[in-house]
Amino acid sequence: MIAAGAIALLVWAFPAWFGWGPTQPLRAGVLIAMMLVYLIRHGMTLFVMLNRPVPAAEVVPVLVWIAIIDVTMAAAGSINTAPVGWMLWLGVVLYLVGSYLNTGSEWDRKRFKADPAHKGMLYTGGLFRYTQHPNYLGDTILFAGFALATGLWWALVIPVIMAAMFIWIHIPRLDAHLAEHYGEQYERYNATTKKFLPLVW
Numbered sequence: 001m002i003a004a005g006a007i008a009l010l011v012w013a014f015p016a017w018f019g020w021g022p023t024q025p026l027r028a029g030v031l032i033a034m035m036l037v038y039l040i041r042h043g044m045t046l047f048v049m050l051n052r053p054v055p056a057a058e059v060v061p062v063l064v065w066i067a068i069i070d071v072t073m074a075a076a077g078s079i080n081t082a083p084v085g086w087m088l089w090l091g092v093v094l095y096l097v098g099s100y101l102n103t104g105s106e107w108d109r110k111r112f113k114a115d116p117a118h119k120g121m122l123y124t125g126g127l128f129r130y131t132q133h134p135n136y137l138g139d140t141i142l143f144a145g146f147a148l149a150t151g152l153w154w155a156l157v158i159p160v161i162m163a164a165m166f167i168w169i170h171i172p173r174l175d176a177h178l179a180e181h182y183g184e185q186y187e188r189y190n191a192t193t194k195k196f197l198p199l200v201w
Contacts, residue, residue, distance in 0.1 A: 027088055027151060028078035034095055034146050035070040041103055042066060045135075049106040069143075069158055077150030084151070091149030098142025101127060105134040122178070122185040130198040132189070133174070136166040137196055171195055 042063070108126035112118055127134035140163045147155035175195070178186045194201055 024078075024080065024082075024084055024151075026084050027080065027149070028074075030088060030092065030149055031074040031077045031146075034149065035074045037099070038070060038142070038146075039063075039067065041099065045103065045106050049103075049110045070146075073146055073150050073155055073158065076152055076155065080151045082151050087148045087151050091145040091147070094145025094148065095142045096145075098138045098140070098145060101138030101141065102135045103138075105138065122182040122189060124189050124193070129193070132193050132195045133166070133171055136170065140166065167196060167201075 046062075105127040109123045109128070112121075112123045112125065131137055140159055143159040143162055144156065147157075147159055175186075175190070179190075182189075
C-alpha cells in the first residue's frame with residue numbers, strides 16, 4: 001500500500017515540478033497521503049478493532065465504495081490548477097480531527113471489550129460520552145476535510161451524502177441492534193446521549 005502511494009505520488013506530482021503538467025504537487029501529495037491513510041486505517045478498523053468477524057459481503061462493497069471516493073477526490077484535486085490556499089490546510093485539520101474521532105473511539109471501545117469483566121456491557125465511555133456514534137461523526141468530518149483539500153467545492157457533496165446515509169440508514173439500523181442486544185443499558189444511554197452531533201442530535 002505504501003509502495004503504491006509512492007508510485008502514485010511520483011506519477012501525479014513529480015512531473016509538475018518540471019512544468020510538465022497542471023498538477024499542484026503539494027496538494028497532490030497531501031491528497032495521496034489522505035487517501036492511503038484512510039484506506040489503511042479503515043482496513044485496520046474492519047479487521048483488527050471490531051470484536052466480531054466481518055463477512056466478505058460486508059467488507060467488499062464498503063472498501064470498493066470508499067476506494068472509488070478516495071481515488072476520485074485525490075485524482076480530481078491533483079489536477080486542480082488553482083493555487084494552494086486555506087482550503088487545503090483547513091482540510092488537513094478536519095481530516096486529522098475526524099481520523100482521531102473515528103479511530104480513537106474504535107480503539108477505546110476495543111480495549112473496553114477486551115476486558116472479560118466487561119462482557120455483555122455497553123461501552124459508553126471516552127468519546128462515546130458525547131455522541132453515540134463518534135466513529136460516524138469522525139468519518140463525516142474527515143471526508144469534509146478531504147473534500148476541502150481538493151480545492152473543489154463540488155467535492156463537498158460527498159461528505160453531505162455520507163452524513164445523510166449515516167443519519168437515515170446506518171444509525172437507525174445500528175440503534176435497533178443495540179436496543180435489542182443491550183436492552184435497558186441502551187435505553188438509559190440513548191436517553192442521555194445525542195446520536196450523532198453532540199448537543200444537537
